[in-house]
Structure formats: C-alpha cells, structure tokens
Amino acid sequence: MENVNKKFTLVGTTDSHDMELISKPALTFWQDAWRRFKKNKIAVVAMVVVFATLIFAVLSTIFVPQSAANNFNPDQVQVYKNLPPKLGNLNIPGWNGDFTTPGNTLSSNVYQDQKVPEGTSYILGTDNLGRSLAKRTIVGLRISLLIAFAAILFDIFIGITYGLISGWVGGRVDNVMQRIIEIISSIPYLVIVTMLGMLFGQGVTSIILAIGMFIWTGIARQVRNLTLSWKEREFILASRTLGESTFRIMIRHLLPNMLGVIIVQIMFDIPSVIFAEATLSAINLGVKPPTSSLGSLISDGISSLQFYPYQLAVPAVVLCLLSLSFFLFGYGLRDAFDPKSSED
Known part of the structure; x- marks a missing residue:
C-alpha cells in the first residue's frame, strides 16, 4: 500500500521549533493601551482638543496678557x-x-x-x-485651568501618599485614616471656601485651597483599595523577602501598576474642579474682580441673559466643550487601561 503521507508537505515551517514561534512581537502595557486607545476615535479627538487647549492657554499669556482683558x-x-x-x-x-x-x-x-x-x-x-469677551474668555480659560491643575496637585501628593500608607499599613491605622476621609467628605466645601475667603481674601488661592482640601479623598480611596489588593501579590511578597524597603516597593512596584487608574481618576477630577470653580463664582465666592474665570463670566452673563444672551453663551460653550473633552478623554483612557470596564 502506498504511503499517503508522502503526498502532503507541510509548508511555511522547517521544523517544530518554527511552529512554536510567536509571529507578533510582544507589546508592553503602554503600547497595548495606546493600541486600544487609538481605536476609540472620539477619545482621540477629545485628546487632541485637550492638548490643543492646554498649549493655547500657555501661549496665550504672551499674546493676551491679563491686563489687556481686565482694563x-x-x-x-x-x-x-x-x-x-x-x-x-x-x-x-x-x-x-x-x-x-x-x-x-x-x-x-x-x-x-x-x-x-x-x-x-x-x-x-x-x-x-x-x-473684549474674546480676551476675557481666553484669560478665564487660563485661570480655570490654573485652578484645576493646582487643585489636582493635592490629588497627586496628598491623595496618592495617603492611600498608599493607609492600604500598606492596614489594621487600626487604616481604619482611623478612612474615618478621617469620611469626616472630611462630610464637610460642605462652601463653608471652607467662606472661611478661607475671610482669612486669605476672595481669590484664586482660596478656591485652590478649598477645592484641594476635598478633591484628594476620592483618589485616596482608590489607591488604598488597590494597595490592599496588590500588596498580597507574589512579586510584592518576593520583594519584601529580599529585603527591599517599603518606600522602594511603593515606588518601583505599586505605583507603576496603579498608574493607569491614577491617570484616569485625574482626568475625571479636572472637569469636576472646573465646574466647582464655576459654581463658586456663580454665588460670588469665585475669583476676585476684575480677574475673570469661566465661572465668573457665566455669572456676569446670567445677569444680562435677557438682553445680551451672547455674553452668557460664549463662556458657557467653552466650559461645556472643555469639560466634555476631558470626560471623553478620561473614558477613553479608562477603556484603554482596563478593557473589561467597557463591557460593564
């Protein structure tokens, strides 16, 4: 009987080792996240709008000084x-x-x-x-972004540090630290703004301090929960067994694994701060006149809405587009860093 195996030839490989090779190169976490992020066209457009706005806000300090908009x-x-x-x-x-x-x-x-x-x-x-409403809107955009990013520094330095310590130490220390967060979250920040306004005077500093004192609690909870989960992983236990210091473990092992969640949370916090500043300006607790912010421009426009609606429409549209861009950018990052989140 003729051997039928001689009639078939395996093409494309020379031996079994070639069959086991992976044709695609291995992707890092960031490369894989960027690949998924690029598929979300709306998030890519939002990212372009966000970065274009930030660049424009920085460059506008040369062409549109604050005095030109206020005087x-x-x-x-x-x-x-x-x-x-x-x-x-x-x-x-x-x-x-x-x-x-x-x-x-x-x-x-x-x-x-x-x-x-x-x-x-x-x-x-x-x-x-x-x-000029155009100049005042540009300056207002700059002031609102300044307040937002300054308040976000509280997220980065206080919230992340607080969450890492609370989750890593655990036990009674963690319990006490979480109760402190609950107490802070229960205090209306309008009361703090009023007190700081009386202490430092109405202005950008009071708003940044008031919002910053509350904004970090959200990211502190997230970092604490992630720390409780990650500190029991094998590579963390191996690092502790090898004698690495706690600080080194947090910086080299915990933070890199949490970076995706932290970035997404910050992207969500920025528009929240901008809206908080707008709310404070609407009740005359915002920036001090004649300095303008998007919130103060909206507050001024409300008083003349019946006769001059464009004075309200201009800053309101800028505020909505800016906040929407940050939210869409944040959702895109969330889906890129955590693909399962888009399925929920």
Missing part, C-alpha cells in the same frame, strides 16, 4: 459697551454687528449706532464695560 477706559464705556460679535467687514449673520438692542423692535448695526471707530470689531462682542 477699560471709563470715558469710552458708552462707545464700546455691549457690542455684539462682529468679524471684520464680513457680512456673516450673527457676526456682522447687527443686533436688536433693548427697547427696539428692529435690529440695527450697533457699531454704527454707538459710533465705534471704523475698522474696530470684536469677534465675540464686548461686556457692559466695553471689554
């Missing part, structure tokens, strides 16, 4: 106040200077009615003191 000429208020948006000499509806002023039924060119010098235009209009 105004008291003798020229009647000429420049409450001007509608206008984009040069282009006749684009909504950006041509036409607006129905209070007391009139027909729209007219406000720039001509108030005798604004020829060639002068404001792309986003002006406020009731004649200050």
